Amino acid sequence: MxxxxxxxxxxxxxxxxxxxxxxxxxxxxxxxxxxxxxxxxxxxxxxxxxxxxxxxxxxxxxxxxxxxxxxxxxxxxxxxxxxxxxxxxxxxxxxxxxxxxxxxxxxxxxxxxxxxxSHHFLSLHAGVMANEHGALILPANPGAGKSTLCAYLMHRGWRLLSDEFTLLRDANLAVHPFPRLIPLKNRSIDVIRELVPEAHLAPPIPGTHKGTISHLRPPDVHLRAMHETAVPRLMIFPKYTAGAKLSISPAARADCFVQITQNSFNYTLRGEEGFRMAVALTERVQPYRLEYSDLPEAAQAIDALMQEAAA
Amino acid sequence: MKRWQVNSLAPLVLHTWGAVSFVYHRESGQTHFINASCRQILELIAEQSLTTIQVHERLLEHHGIDEDSDLQEAVITVIRLLEGLGVVVACGG
Structure with a gap:
């Protein structure tokens, strides 16, 4: 060698x-x-x-x-x-x-x-984190604060599977990690710098079509676990609103199903199996809506929801 | 009179949460979001081919109500919609 x-x-x-x-x-x-x-x-x-x-x-x-x-x-x-x-x-x-x-x-x-x-997976445009209770899936439109939330949770006891892709495989709905650099945008860069001083951020790149971007490097431990799948347990639709008080409400399962299909890159391509997987995922998770402006407060609420879902 | 049947050789792929259902249509690969009335009509037609009048009669019987022209109109509308989506097809004169 x-x-x-x-x-x-x-x-x-x-x-x-x-x-x-x-x-x-x-x-x-x-x-x-x-x-x-x-x-x-x-x-x-x-x-x-x-x-x-x-x-x-x-x-x-x-x-x-x-x-x-x-x-x-x-x-x-x-x-x-x-x-x-x-x-x-x-x-x-x-x-x-x-x-x-x-x-x-x-x-x-x-x-x-x-x-x-990657159509051997049902792939969703959603962040996904895990702890000992299972996987937390975070589908959201751009600008909803998904990556920032993942970045914060990653430094507060959660394992990063991905801030962007939820890759589901087979009838058991195992979520496969796809851990990558997290692209923080604009104000989120300073927010994470302030709240997570230990975060390893790349030099900002100004003037991209998404504004200024700085890539957050996941700590080694997250990449070492990139082969460990997780079982979906909780689905939260996050929405960052400046100045908003924390608000959590259960989401209707029908809405959850619609969100899954709309946030999927390949739901249609997966055909009937995609439908069955989306139904099974909707049944498997506890779905909630979360509006927040304060990251530590949101993270605390998410911890509690996961505890409750696992109980 | 036209009879209606589901446009698929295989059973319906349908899932319901409360008053809302989603039906996966194998032939087109599309997923349709339907309400409780539409689901009931679709399930009747999936059981056996029926005319619009027969669907109407079964719904009257199911709900224990007398003749209702609004319901009949609704049945016609829903079946037309399902036909437009390719979920049901006419199968006889």
Whole structure:
């Protein structure tokens, strides 16, 4: 075994080795998927070392579910030096972006690929956290505070499965973790900085189509548990409203079902099985609506709801 | 007179929460959100093919009420809607 193949974690690779691996195609396990990242530049290796250190490496010959090639933008003249491009398996330019936004576009490209291809799961656009009682699913529209809530809960005793994807498989509805960087947006960045001083945040990326983004790196423990599925127990539809008093109310199961189907990336594609899984999930969880403005207060209420659901 | 039947060889895939039901239509892959009256009509037609008048008569009997022209209108409307969605089809003259 040579020095490049021995390490099990990305953080164990020296930058120069990591760069060589990236040039050939670096394969990492990201939840249930193998993702292959490919790129030439040393700065890319440095980014990976800083932001993805806790991902396990897999053999270079393993089949990759997603392949992302990060390279200079081939279609522009002067901007060739200040912009980059990502291609998927077909080699065509999938997205272009300023160098500073590389991390955001790697994450978004991975999201796109998983949402559009992983139809062996019923996938929901929903955050999902777990504790010893089971999984808490958080479906929400953009802007409802889902990622911020996941970021806070992750540092307060909950395990991060994903802030974006709930991946359900089989009749037993096991939720498969897909732990990733959490993209905090705009004011949420300062909120988490203030409430969670130990949070590891990447430098903010201003001017994206979602405003300023800073990626929060999940602590190692969350990635080490990326193979442990969780059983759905609680479903909360969160809504952040500035200045709002905490409000919790049970949600009707019919509404819960509608939310599941509307927040699914592939409900229609899954056909009758998708219907049966959505019904089973609706029956399995205790559904609530939560409006909040204070994160610690919301987290305390969520802890209590999970205790109650598990009793 | 037209008789109506469910447009599927397999049994209905339906789930109910309270007064609200969801029916998965295999042929189109669509999920429909239906109320209690619609569900009752659909379940009658799923049991056996019926004319609109027969559906109306069964509902009168089920609810223990006399002739009701509003109900008859409602039955016609619901069946037309279900036909439009492809959930029921006419099967005889």
């Amino acid at each position: 040579d020095e490049e193949n021995a390490p099990a974690w990305l953080r164990d690779l020296p930058i120069s080795v990591l760069q060589r691996r990236l040039q050939r195609g670096l394969r990492c396990k990201v939840g249930p998927f193998v993702v292959c990242f490919q790129g030439q530049e040393r700065s890319l290796a440095e980014r990976f070392h800083a932001h993805y250190p806790n991902y396990p490496l897999v053999d270079e010959n393993r089949f990759a579910d997603v392949k992302l090639q990060i390279r200079r933008n081939p279609t522009l003249g002067r901007q060739r030096w200040t912009t980059r491009a990502i291609s998927l398996e077909d080699g065509r330019v999938f997205t272009t972006f300023p160098v500073a936004a590389t991390l955001a576009h790697i994450e978004w490209s991975m999201n796109w690929a998983v949402a559009n291809r």
